[in-house]
Amino acid sequence: MAPPGAPSSSPADDPADDPAGTGAPRLHVVSGKGGTGKTTLAVALAIALADAGRRVLLCEVEGRQGLSRLLGTAELPYEEVEVAEGAGGGQVVGLAVEPRAALLDYLDTFHGGVLGGRGRGGRASTVLDRAGAVDVIATVAPGLRDVLLIGKVYEAVLRTTTSRGGSSATGTPVYDAVVLDAPPTGRVTRFLGIGAELAQLAGGGPIAGRAASVAALLSSPQTAVHLVSLLEELPVTETAEAAAELRAAGLPLGTVVANRELAGSSAPQQVPDDDVARALGTALGTDPGEEDDLVAALVAQNRTRTAQVGEQERWRAELAALGRPVRSLPDLPGGVDLDGLYRLADHLVASPLLGSTR
Template sequence: MTFGDAGGVRLHVVTGKGGTGKTTVAAALAMALATQGKRVLVAEVEGRQGISGVFDVPRLSGDEEVQVATGPGGGQVMGLSVDPKAALLEYLQMFYKLGMAGGMLERFGVIDFATTVAPGLRDVLLIGKVYEAVRRRPSRRGTRSDQLYDAVVLDAPPTGRVAQFLGVNHAMAGLAKVGPIKNQADAITALLQSSQTAVHLVTLLEEMPVQETVEAVAELRALSLPLGAIVVNQEVTPPISDETLALLAADDFDEDPLAEDLAAVGLRVGPRMLGGLTQTGIDLTHRLALQDRERETLDGLGLPTFHLPLIPGGMDAGGLLELTAALAEQEAAV
């Protein structure tokens, strides 16, 4: 299963260890889908305003879907930051027609209490908004429901919590055994376990992120959640040739040819410069060897793998487009 239309995937869940760049990858995935001319919603549920930061747009409110980008292929990317309080008020209005009474509950702190002491309910409400966007149908009244999406990209919680977050049916088992909350949790679980969903895991080629990825894959498989792809982010490509790397990795590395080459281009070569350059090269060989070991571990998971380069100087609009192009190119080659 990949990022495109294979299997009819409409909900792309993106997770990863904190610091691996999962929000950036979610944004790049949304842009890659928009490159195909799709109308895409990218949603976050952690309240970090990561989407607005990546796309460099004003902060997103908790109940509005706003355009954050236009894809190179003419598609459209909308953004949503799901707020649990707004989701609960909408839920109460939808199922219990509370109207103004819902606002009074918020005034007296009942909404904050409910979304804080019942984390299972909070997760159902958060992912329920995403579920609604995936399942949305045209409205005859010309409301916001007319904003239909070809795909929804969810910037999900990190790998350490994603199985709990997506296992909403288990989370609600002790809170509601019947009624609309239980029905909604069951409907969400059915969507998440269907071929319309793919869970993608973002990692770095480092020991801890890869280990968390391996553990998350096992947990997600145990919950019968369909896995999509592994996205290796910030991958370092060797700036020097394989022959040079082999020389640096050798125990008897000879610094004299390096010193002669530096002197030939007019540089003043001293022991400090020479030692620093040599050590930098040796550190690079160790980093690349680590990447190779972790890459083998990821290959053992048996999932499609996408590779994204390290963007020097941090992420900006140009960097996001570079990652978008890399995803689109690799998707086309699958």
């Protein structure tokens, strides 16, 4: 923060660094071990932001159509379509970023005038497409592929009402926030770090420039990488590894989310199995003293769950030791349907992730 009266020309005051002028992250990257709830968290976070009145872009880059499946909408095209509305008047716009389309888009936006233009030669992408270059770049070169995917996200973050994601950002941002359902922990650091890597490799030229801009955004306070975990050994271990990798790569960690927390006291009183069986037998009307399969199964489940609830505390402490804020989301017993997503979003409104309040 500059003192009053100081010239406001420091890099931090450049509106391109913070077009919304809030100082809060605008790009929320969600990663985690596979199956822990990345897609669920990304969608719930987007809804929570829309509930606060924000216009939010929700992106997926893995071509799985996980967002549309969860939201119960038609498959997302490579196009920004409104997928949900927030209670506070905000909107969630969905986008499935696909490498080939992202490349064509990039070529037309940045090289339209250089390669063929729109006159005789047709669109820049058409010219290159005929030469087979598009497929080589989009499918063969994996680093380039990732830069194109994340480049599209970058463009959406910086896009304003008067520009299309170029370097000079004037006007107001089209999206108040962008949420990215990112690759899992095992691949996310490389995915997010590819810009910096490619910027060096490519030496010069427009792709190197693009890669460098992407890298600058991702390592800036405009980005927060949230990690979702379960309160179990394996996901917690992977979360700790990912946090260390992301830190080493200079990528800004956001909040750690402990998903699927089981309700119950953190130090549950151990009720003897016999007492549980007797109470269940009475409730279910089975003969006292008689062996009953259902009662036995319920007693076993109760024992497992009691142990799990007790263990959760330990794993939550390990997550807290990573030095980032930790938020819990409840386990929804029936799984996550549309209703469940809104319930999880309510939790995120009540207890926001880092940088998602303003």
